[in-house]
Amino acid sequence: MEYKEAKNKFVQTWGALGSQWGINKTMAQIHALLMVSNEPVSMEDIMEQLQISRGNASMNIRALMDWGIVYKEFKAGERREFFTAEKDLDELAVKISKERSKREIKPALKVLKEVSSIEASQNEEEKHFVEQTTKLYDFVLKADNVLDKITEYKDNWLARLVVKIMKK
Amino acid sequence: MEYKEAKNKFVQTWGALGSQWGINKTMAQIHALLMVSNEPVSMEDIMEQLQISRGNASMNIRALMDWGIVYKEFKAGERREFFTAEKDLDELAVKISKERSKREIKPALKVLKEVSSIEASQNEEEKHFVEQTTKLYDFVLKADNVLDKITEYKDNWLARLVVKIMKK
DNA sequence: ACAAACTTTCATTTTTTTTTGAAAGTTTAA
DNA sequence: TTAAACTTTCAAAAAAAAATGAAAGTTTGT
Structure with a gap:
């Protein structure tokens, strides 16, 4: 080639x-x-x-x-x-993470918070809805925070992350 | 509501x-x-x-x-x-990671390896191409390995990751 | 073996997304 | 200030992706 x-x-x-x-x-x-x-x-x-x-x-x-x-x-x-x-790949990843967080994840979080805050009746179905969307909210919030933290490292966050994750 | x-x-x-x-x-x-x-x-x-x-x-x-x-x-x-x-969010994330890795990242890695392995002439332009695609290959490979590792933890990888990342 | 109760397939239609290109807009140099 | 050299905008066209629905396929109970 x-x-x-x-x-x-x-x-x-x-x-x-x-x-x-x-x-x-x-x-x-x-x-x-x-x-x-x-x-x-x-x-x-x-x-x-x-x-x-x-x-x-x-x-x-x-x-x-x-x-x-x-x-x-x-x-x-x-x-x-x-x-x-942008040719620095760490920088590239950071910028993409930040933008996607701002444009997509933050607005989704807002909705998740809203819908998980409804007054749940006795109804099993409604209880389950609130429970599940609450879990989802917590999960997405955590994941989004990871993205935020990553952007703080700035240089070589991925390599550092690899090291941390690799050692069991 | x-x-x-x-x-x-x-x-x-x-x-x-x-x-x-x-x-x-x-x-x-x-x-x-x-x-x-x-x-x-x-x-x-x-x-x-x-x-x-x-x-x-x-x-x-x-x-x-x-x-x-x-x-x-x-x-x-x-x-x-x-x-x-699937209602367990950790399990959900693991499955999605695995599938996207298999379907999209692995094939992309293959191409990156291929194109970064061309015989680069003296030409500055070609040298830069090889250098950049090689970096990209390494980067994507590392990122993909993180996904793999995540799937090994299985339970509550996100929470663990948060802890690791948070403590500076 | 039959037929009722379902599910899947896929050629066609619909919707959504992307692209085009020409007109409008902008910048710069003289 | 003018005009050449560019860039941006956006209505319309094209392309791509997704949805429809009826026919074909499958499974199960009798």
Whole structure:
């Protein structure tokens, strides 16, 4: 396998993986492309390499910047904008965790708290509902706190976690 | 808020959360419904409560059983089948981790290994590609191992993890 | 062996998500 | 201030994913 083929395979695979985790394919592909580029890439290049339209490129780059994992770069003497991806994987994981927590987990927690707080009657069915949603709330809250803690370590949290977990 | 409203809100929210994580909405809703039911539920009931077709119900229940998080139950003297969800949240997390690892992470690792093993020329661009994909491979491998380890603890891994992580 | 009571399958339809591309907007240099 | 060089927006089109429902399949009781 030579470089071009490998790069393409990587971009495709990363895109597919993204969509299995609720991230749109193009967004994941753009990210993949930027991850393995040693130089900032222009929108024109992204469009060409991924064969996508200007609008699509623009919107997905914007989304990646909103996630804080892609940055604009300016090159001296160049009018157009270039983009780079966050390449430090620890940093990347931290940012993704933070965003998903903020956008998805926190709102879900709010609902879980609400629904687990209803006045349960004698009814077995209702009692079970309250019990189960309460457990779920506690569980999700704990999991979310783990994410928060992870972001505090910042550097190499995964390696540290591995060490801790591995020693039984 | 009374029970029925709360239950509905929970099912809707769980469904929405599912789709943000790459799980189809109905599948997540069925799971939600079964999670908070104290009794096994028939397909008929699922169809009615979620207002979905028989085919849809059948296929998504099947998918949930393939994930190992929903079980068939037989009631004495009843012809039709009933379903229950895994209600132990630790067990649920373990099963989901295992499946996602098997279905998504392992295949991605294979590709990462492949593409990071190309013969890199002198070319800076190619060198960077190999370097970056190698780092990614190591990172994903470590993360996947964490998932594996988690499944070994089985009981209350999250609580243990919290303790470990919390004490700085 | 039959038929009633169910469940599964899958071609077709519907819904949702993503992409396109042209018009509108912005920035910069002269 | 103008216009060239870009980027963003968003209504419409296309593509992808999910849902339907009727026919086929299966199981069970008699």
